[in-house]
Amino acid sequence: MKIVIAGGHGQIARRLGRLLAARGDRVIGLVRNPDHGPELLADGIQPVLRDLEQASCEDVAAVLSGADAVVFAAGAGPGSGAARKHTVDHRAAVLLAEAALRAGVRRYVMVSTRGAGSPPPAHADEVWAAYVDAKTAADEHLMAQDLDWTVLRPAALTNEPGSGTVRLTAERSIGEVTRDDVAGVLVALLDTPATAGLVLELAAGEHPIPAAVSRAAQQRTGLPAR
Template sequence: MHVAIAGGHGQIALHLERELAAAGHTSTAIIRNPDHADDVRAAGAEPVVLDLEDTTATRLAEAVGNADAVVFAAGAGPNSGAGRKATMDRDGALLLIAAAQLTGTMRYVMVSAMGADDGDPDSDDVFQIYLVAKGAADAALRESELDWTVVRPGRLTNDSATGAVELAESVDRGEIPRADVAAVLARTLEEPGTVGTTFEVVGGATPIRDAVRAIASGT
């Protein structure tokens, strides 16, 4: 399997690239800063330099190429303003939907956020604006004809991977290491039964492979 990852130098993306390489898959890391190319190569991915906030669906489709799947792992970041929540967290994801449609890459896995359907559209709070942006991106993906999965992690940490999670359509709020999110993404890409599912994930006691298989089988 070959996977194109938007936001390819993000922390989750770098973990995912290592997961994919270890499993014998290949990946393209779509990055904005050419100085990050060596980092993604070291993680096992091939870098393609492209700014998601300054490109077209056609150019992004060229970067995606003949990938079997795409992952949207890009984000404006916690210190960005309200404007970039729209141009990156929402519009970047929409652009990747359009690019996937152009290339015929049907499989699309979205890295979303817990609470993405609950953002207040009338609020000026940046976090609420972020949730609204993520919710809009998720809704557009679910309305597309792509083979989508929406993964909604809890509060992200840089703790070491545990290899175990709590994963379901809805879970109590909690934390999860970025490395474990990446492992969930990798297993999700390998499980066709996760197509058409939206699920939340936090740290827990169930081995990741078992948790993803359970959601894939509807149990």
């Protein structure tokens, strides 16, 4: 498969890219900093310079041409203010959806966050509230598009080694999940077209990743879960 990852130098994105490249997929990572290119190349990922805060829909669609899927794994990142939560976590995700439609790429997997889909709690600080609002707006825009979308909302992220077992349901995620396991779930979602149209909450759990994704797909299609 040819897969384009927006935010290609991010922690989840690089883990995902390495997994895909290792099995022979062609992986393109969209980055805005040229200094990140050598690291992606070392991972087996083809870096392409596109600043999603500045690029046009046509510029991004040109990169997506011929792709089998896109993954939005970009983010304004720690230390950024509320304004960039809107321009990156919301507007860049919208731009990627518009570019996918233009390029004829139907499969779009969104890396969202816990708490998206609901108003931020009253005690949340301004930046976290802006982040949740931006992710909610991005998810809602994507779900309104004629695309084969899946929205993944991980619990609090850690850098511990992945366990390969998770909890993947439609219910609100609680607790934590490793970035390794998020990447593993993303691979399984890309390999499972029947997860299109699902909003899935992810946390550490007891189910092996392939089984957890298969169960989600079976519930989506109305087949009995095994």
